[in-house]
Amino acid sequence: MTTTEDRSAELAAAGLDGQNRTALGRLLNTGSIGYAEEGTDGVMRATIRIPEDELRYEPSILIFPRGGDIELTLINDDKNTHCAVLPSNGDPKFIWLVNHAKGTARLNLDGPGTYYYGSQSGNDEGRGLTGALVMGGEVPDHAKLDRPPQPRP
Numbered sequence: 001m002t003t004t005e006d007r008s009a010e011l012a013a014a015g016l017d018g019q020n021r022t023a024l025g026r027l028l029n030t031g032s033i034g035y036a037e038e039g040t041d042g043v044m045r046a047t048i049r050i051p052e053d054e055l056r057y058e059p060s061i062l063i064f065p066r067g068g069d070i071e072l073t074l075i076n077d078d079k080n081t082h083c084a085v086l087p088s089n090g091d092p093k094f095i096w097l098v099n100h101a102k103g104t105a106r107l108n109l110d111g112p113g114t115y116y117y118g119s120q121s122g123n124d125e126g127r128g129l130t131g132a133l134v135m136g137g138e139v140p141d142h143a144k145l146d147r148p149p150q151p152r153p
Contacts, residue, residue: 031060031131038065047073048131050082050097055124057084057131066137067110075102082124087115087133112137 036044044065049058055078064070074084076097086093088107095103109115115133118125 031056031058033061033063034059036062036064036070043069043071045071045073047075048084049075050078050129052077052079054078055127055129057129060130061132061134063134064109064136067112067135067140068108070107070109070133072105072107073102074105076100081121082119082129083121084117085120086117109133109135110140111135111143112139 034046034048036046038044046062048062050056051058072086074095074097076082076099079099081096081098083097084095084103084105086095086105086107087109088105089110090108093105093107095105097103112135115135116130117133118130
């Protein structure tokens with residue numbers, strides 16, 4: 001088992017912490033972990049950046065305390081055009097991010113779980129431009145099965 005610092009050092013030593021080294025891109029989700037902030041209106045907000053020449057979302061894993069309404073601000077600091085196809089109840093949301101652009105997406109993810117997103121332009125996803133939205137909390141009442149309570153670990 002490795003610590004976070006050891007993992008980062010091992011990825012760097014193996015050439016897997018950036019594009020055009022050992023692999024064609026960054027190993028999936030090797031960026032940092034971020035946490036959304038809940039506003040007084042109940043909407044959870046966070047900012048995600050694409051750093052220049054790094055082909056990754058920062059943070060690459062974003063944690064939310066519960067499901068609900070989300071507002072994400074995406075900033076492309078890169079010299080290349082990227083996008084984000086984001087999960088949302090109903091239809092996914094698409095944000096086109098030309099170089100040095102900024103966009104905002106309003107999503108609703110009402111259930112706990114891990115939702116993945118990525119940039120589908122070119123081979124961005126295949127080269128590591130993917131991220132995860134991790135929703136905590138409980139399943140909403142309207143989505144629960146009508147059965148007796150189950151034991152929890």
